Amino acid sequence: MQKAESWLKATLDYSFNDRDLFAQALTHRSANGQSNERLEFLGDAVLDLVVSEIVFRQQPHANEGDLSRLRAALVKDKSLAQLATELGIGEFLVLGSGEKKSGGHSRASILADAVEALFGAVYLDAGFDAAYGVIEKAYGQRLHDLPDPSELRDPKTRLQEFLQARSMELPVYELVQVSGRAHKQTFEVTCIIPKVASVTTGKGSSRRSAEQKSARFMLEVLDGDHND
Amino acid sequence: MQKAESWLKATLDYSFNDRDLFAQALTHRSANGQSNERLEFLGDAVLDLVVSEIVFRQQPHANEGDLSRLRAALVKDKSLAQLATELGIGEFLVLGSGEKKSGGHSRASILADAVEALFGAVYLDAGFDAAYGVIEKAYGQRLHDLPDPSELRDPKTRLQEFLQARSMELPVYELVQVSGRAHKQTFEVTCIIPKVASVTTGKGSSRRSAEQKSARFMLEVLDGDHND
Numbered sequence: 001m002q003k004a005e006s007w008l009k010a011t012l013d014y015s016f017n018d019r020d021l022f023a024q025a026l027t028h029r030s031a032n033g034q035s036n037e038r039l040e041f042l043g044d045a046v047l048d049l050v051v052s053e054i055v056f057r058q059q060p061h062a063n064e065g066d067l068s069r070l071r072a073a074l075v076k077d078k079s080l081a082q083l084a085t086e087l088g089i090g091e092f093l094v095l096g097s098g099e100k101k102s103g104g105h106s107r108a109s110i111l112a113d114a115v116e117a118l119f120g121a122v123y124l125d126a127g128f129d130a131a132y133g134v135i136e137k138a139y140g141q142r143l144h145d146l147p148d149p150s151e152l153r154d155p156k157t158r159l160q161e162f163l164q165a166r167s168m169e170l171p172v173y174e175l176v177q178v179s180g181r182a183h184k185q186t187f188e189v190t191c192i193i194p195k196v197a198s199v200t201t202g203k204g205s206s207r208r209s210a211e212q213k214s215a216r217f218m219l220e221v222l223d224g225d226h227n228d
Numbered sequence: 229m230q231k232a233e234s235w236l237k238a239t240l241d242y243s244f245n246d247r248d249l250f251a252q253a254l255t256h257r258s259a260n261g262q263s264n265e266r267l268e269f270l271g272d273a274v275l276d277l278v279v280s281e282i283v284f285r286q287q288p289h290a291n292e293g294d295l296s297r298l299r300a301a302l303v304k305d306k307s308l309a310q311l312a313t314e315l316g317i318g319e320f321l322v323l324g325s326g327e328k329k330s331g332g333h334s335r336a337s338i339l340a341d342a343v344e345a346l347f348g349a350v351y352l353d354a355g356f357d358a359a360y361g362v363i364e365k366a367y368g369q370r371l372h373d374l375p376d377p378s379e380l381r382d383p384k385t386r387l388q389e390f391l392q393a394r395s396m397e398l399p400v401y402e403l404v405q406v407s408g409r410a411h412k413q414t415f416e417v418t419c420i421i422p423k424v425a426s427v428t429t430g431k432g433s434s435r436r437s438a439e440q441k442s443a444r445f446m447l448e449v450l451d452g453d454h455n456d
Contacts, residue, residue, distance in 0.1 A: 041292040046277055053273075056266065063266070067269045123281075
């Protein structure tokens with residue numbers, strides 16, 4: 001525990017008043033004792049609010065859809081696991097023997113959950129402002145290098161915006177084919193735009209994902225034309 | 229604005245430092261001026277954290293699944309709209325003329341959004357603790373009369389728990405029939421439990437919902453036996 005405490009002080013400049021909370025945040029459900037699952041539930045909400053406020057303030061003109069996408073990009077499991085790896089929390093996790101043997105210390109989902117649990121534990125230990133500070137420190141520069149919200153929009157939305165900005169007609173998505181057995185079907189959709197010669201085709205495990213792919217390919221086609 | 233301020237003071241014991249924030253919280257996107265959509269984005273996260281902490285503290289033994297279900301029940305649009313109606317925020321909303329004519333002042337989604345925006349505005353105006361207090365006051369007794377988390381579990385989960393508690397075999401769900409055209413299909417599923425004479429059937433627009441219904445009917449059958 002002392003090693004973990006030194007690590008926390010050095011990386012996030014935080015010391016727990018209640019050491020039990022810290023120990024619990026590091027305990028995976030595969031181990032004995034109180035696991036970090038309840039703290040993760042709370043930490044998830046703490047993180048959401050802190051990141052919401054930061055993107056809200058940093059993007060004073062973004063609409064709520066763009067704010068949601070920015071927040072989602074920052075708090076998704078993949079981002080959290082990356083953060084956890086950089087912070088190096090993995091080596092302090094308490095795991096059951098099975099998880100330990102199968103590489104649980106570096107499993108993305110376990111790392112992401114532990115980071116959220118840590119934020120939840122700090123919140124209980126010292127309140128919202130303390131958690132805010134720890135989250136800001138953990139994310140560091142990431143919170144200031146926000147991506148352009150438009151890049152996070154899905155391809156169909158981006159295609160629509162591209163066309164509207166140029167007063168072009170909107171695309172039509174046609175389901176061309178469904179193949180495969182129930183629950184393992186493949187959908188094939190074409191994206192057709194009046195007055196655009198190219199037709200693009202997307203395949204996916206749902207109609208929606210096939211449409212998005214066809215829109216992405218169409219954006220690439222139009223972008224190519226545009227750059228010529 | 230003065231009437232709205234008196235209402236806020238009387239119902240939630242809050243006065244804004246920054247009146248513009250309050251005005252914005254009350255402004256629907258159908259009206260001119262800055263709408264409450266960004267504040268709603270923030271308020272949604274504030275509400276989530278406050279409710280998370282309250283259910284976390286009130287249910288010290290609930291697992292994170294039950295905590296999530298309790299939170300979801302409290303923050304869902306339907307609950308928020310009910311809250312908004314009781315508080316009487318509707319008459320202070322600023323709507324565009326179309327929305328006004330079509331009864332926007334009492335539309336559930338508009339009311340729910342406005343309440344969230346109000347929580348977000350208080351958070352920006354005076355910080356987390358102030359928002360916590362306002363949310364606690366708005367929810368009132370609801371936060372103390374939490375439902376039994378097990379009641380919020382879905383029927384399939386409850387049926388499984390019921391059977392496991394009695395060391396009975398688990399149910400099998402069989403898809404009996406799919407009828408209707410694509411996108412408007414009806415699924416029919418039976419729930420079969422070895423050694424239970426009754427078989428129940430559920431119908432729904434998805435396989436999942438048909439399964440849940442068949443499980444719910446089976447619970448009713450078993451509960452009837454049980455009470456005999």
